[in-house]
Amino acid sequence: MSRRRRAKKRIISQDPIYNSTLASKVINKILLNGKKTLAQYIFYETMKNIQEIYKKDPLDILRKAIKNASPQMETRKRRIGGTIYQVPVEVKEDRGTSLALKFIIEKARERKGRGISTKLKNEIIDASNNTGEAVKKKEEIHKTAEANKAFSNMKF
Structure with a gap:
């Protein structure tokens, strides 16, 4: 961690198909070994499958899933x-979204x-139905934060 100044927040470009930065974030989280076209294929295939099932905008379902999987509290270590x-x-909010994406992709x-x-x-x-492993992970983090509530006066 730099002692000089805060790192500038990078601007993420929008996704070419959905025109959404959220879609770009998901693609970047799926990304392994620099294979972005493969990550895009996986994401678009997933969105197409969700579209076929729900007959609604798949980004709305993704947003709902992220909202359900993002934690409101977490614990940080303090010495x-x-x-x-x-x-x-x-x-x-940004960290919550990032954590939710991480949980969803990790648990997936x-x-x-067969097939990612x-x-x-x-x-x-x-996750959009408020079930699944990603939501369980969020609840586990909340339990940890609740258990350590006594140390909440030791703020950063």
């Missing part, structure tokens, strides 16, 4: 007098089955 405490902190990769696009589709649908 005081040789002891490390987990201090609960509120999550900003862990799912059983179908696994990602199922995880997004589950």
Whole structure:
């Protein structure tokens, strides 16, 4: 972490098909080993499958899934007098979105089955219905923050 100044926030370009920065963020999170065209193919295939099932805009379902999977509280480690405490902190909106995307894609990769696009589709649908592993991960983080509520006075 730099001591000089805060890092500038990068501007993410919009997705060419959906004209959405959210879609670009998802594609960048799916990205492995620099293969962006493959990540785009996976994302568009997933969105097409969601479109076929719900007959609605798949970005709305994705937004709902992200809203359901994004945590409001998390714990940060703080060292005081040789002891490390987990201090609960509120999550900003950008970080919440980023964490939700991370949870959804991570849990989709862990799912059983064939094809990442179908696994990602199922995880997004589950998260939009407030079920699924990504939502469980969010609730687990909330439980940890709730358990360490006593240390909330040790703010950063």
